[in-house]
Amino acid sequence: MLSEKSRPVIEATLPLIGERISHITPKFYDRMFTARPELLDGLFSRANQKNGAQQQALAGSIAAFATHLVNNPGTLPEAVLSRIAHKHTSLGIVEEQYAIVYEHLFAAIVDDLGEAVTPEVAEAWSEVYWLMADALVKIEKGLYKQQANDKIWTDWKLVAKEAAGTGSVTFRFVPADDNPVTVAKAGQFVSVRVPLLDGLRQCRQYTLSDAVTSTTERVITTKFDGGGEVSPFMHQHLNVGDIIELSNPYGDLVIDTTGAPIVLATAGIGCTPSASALATLAAAGSDRQVLVLHAEATEEAWALKEQMRESIESLPNAELKLWLEDIEAKAADTVATEGYMSLANLELPADARLYLCGPLPFMRAVRSQAIDAGIPAANIHYEVFGPDLWLAA
Incomplete structure (x- = not known):
């Protein structure tokens, strides 16, 4: 719950932050990747950085969270937090990384807004950030515990690669190690992590595209994205017999298999x-x-x-x-x-x-x-x- 001390400050400054947040987030990512370039290796998407999608998503989530706290005191935007948490756990985000984000995000806010960031404003928005971070960490820890193993990534072997409509391919994988396999739910996704030709690993989430009743197979269908890096690698360089890393299944768009129409x-x-x-x-x-x-x-x-x-x-x-x-x-x-x-x-x-x-x-x-x-x-x-x-x- 947002404190009574911070709520009027957030309410007063939300229009300014909302207006500037899309300018702040690119500065944040520039700062963070300059200081921590290793985060681009298998965690953040270079393609989404280039096209601005990641910056827009972060800006939107912060603005949506703060707006909810102002308009709905005493509650949290559960749907927003759930979607973010499922994406985070599929990438292996851990609690310690929220402090890294906080450091560079608030440096970018001060850089952009200058003297408008008074100690009172900084304290209020810090409260918003840590309310959001703490809520996400709690959800993410729960999601990790639901998995059949404690691994972020496990090895899977490609056993079939089939054309699926214009520009799309279906990939079928079987386990390539002895780790227990979590049973997925219809509508969930897995993250795929692949080594690119320049040596950097990149990730992308893909929804499972066939029945999810088995623990011996993962099936995904991807469309070639010329502006991305993962699907071109998979379509052009991944061959039957190759082994790549998949995450456990995540995603809160679980499609009920019983009940109402x-x-x-x-x-x-x-x-x-x-x-x-x-x-x-x-x-x-x-x-x-x-x-x-x-x-x-x-x-x-x-x-x-x-x-x-x-x-x-x-x-x-x-x-x-x-x-x-x-x-x-x-x-x-x-x-x-x-x-x-x-x-x-x-x-x-x-x-x-x-x-x-x-x-x-x-x-x-x-x-x-x-x-x-x-x-x-x-x-x-x-x-x-x-x-x-x-x-x-």
């Missing part, structure tokens, strides 16, 4: 959590009501088309609605609607849980349509690939 709304490579959920439901012989909504530029680009259709066909109460921007190129037996996904004229169960995954504009648009259709905001869940830029807006 679910609506899975995805676009592009965002279909991976949906594909995993469908395969897991099919493996369990579920009779749950499932409405699958998917949008693609072309049918050929649909990365997990065959797997998802096979799962849907085996589920007695599953239905697929497909949207294609280029409908002329579809197969003759494919039923699809031309254009972008729209929830208009769809019958959505009133008690449905909606899961979103895809480009941010897509998720925002579909979420708004779902709320207009009567689905409570609390029943709408989403997953963002990479840094969570939803908060930055």
Whole structure:
């Protein structure tokens, strides 16, 4: 809980910090990586530093956390903290690293705001930072304890590498060591850590894309990202028989396999959590009501088309609605609607849980349509690939 002494200071300075935080965070990262260059080796993404995504995500999370403390005294933004904590644990973030961030972040704040950072302001924003850090550390320690092993990274061997739609590849891994393997949940992700050609290790989170009932296999499907570093390495240099490091499974977008009806709304490579959920439901012989909504530029680009259709066909109460921007190129037996996904004229169960995954504009648009259709905001869940830029807006 934010102290009564700090709350009016935060309330008064939040507009200024909110306005400047996107300028402060690049200075913070420059300072930190200059002082601690080793943090770029297997922890922070160089690609997300270059494109500004990590800076935006950090700025958004700090602003969202402070705003919540001001507007909702006595509570914490649990959803925000949970998403951040799951990403942190998949990378092996530990308690001691929060002091490093604090040192360089507050040096960047002072550098940017100068005399506006009075002792009173510095004390109040320090309180905000440590409230957030302490809450995250508590969640992260709990997440680490839930795993079947105490390792951040374990070795996995690539046993299959298969094309999956235009520009995407499915990778199948089996354990390459004797560490106990945590059973994943549908919708969760693993971090992949690979050694690049320049010797630096880089990480990226990828959602599991097949059934998660086994501890003997991890399956991910990735789209080639020319602006990234991990997917180009995996697509171009990772071969069957190679061994790389995977984290334990994390992610708070866990798709229920029993209970109320679910609506899975995805676009592009965002279909991976949906594909995993469908395969897991099919493996369990579920009779749950499932409405699958998917949008693609072309049918050929649909990365997990065959797997998802096979799962849907085996589920007695599953239905697929497909949207294609280029409908002329579809197969003759494919039923699809031309254009972008729209929830208009769809019958959505009133008690449905909606899961979103895809480009941010897509998720925002579909979420708004779902709320207009009567689905409570609390029943709408989403997953963002990479840094969570939803908060930055």
